[in-house]
């Protein structure tokens with residue numbers, strides 16, 4: 001069976017929360033506050049809102065890729081998210097509710 005078809009059928013609705021994930025705003029340093037995370041057990045994606053809006057957009061796409069393709073390695077998720085989010089950002093896609 002094609003695992004992608006199985007995942008597409010499930011198509012679980014994601015819960016996305018914009019919450020502070022640590023004391024400090026995320027800065028990408030090892031051991032620092034994460035930009036976002038995804039809990040595969042609950043389907044909840046959390047994104048720290050203390051990022052520039054384009055970084056936040058990239059973080060959201062990144063976590064959505066983790067959710068959709070849990071078998072991908074981090075580097076692939078990172079590259080895919082950067083590629084997709086930069087194109088969508090350049091096309092003008094933005095959050096309208098903050």
Ligand SMILES: [Zn+2]
Nearest residue numbers: 062066074077
């Ligand atoms: Zn990741």
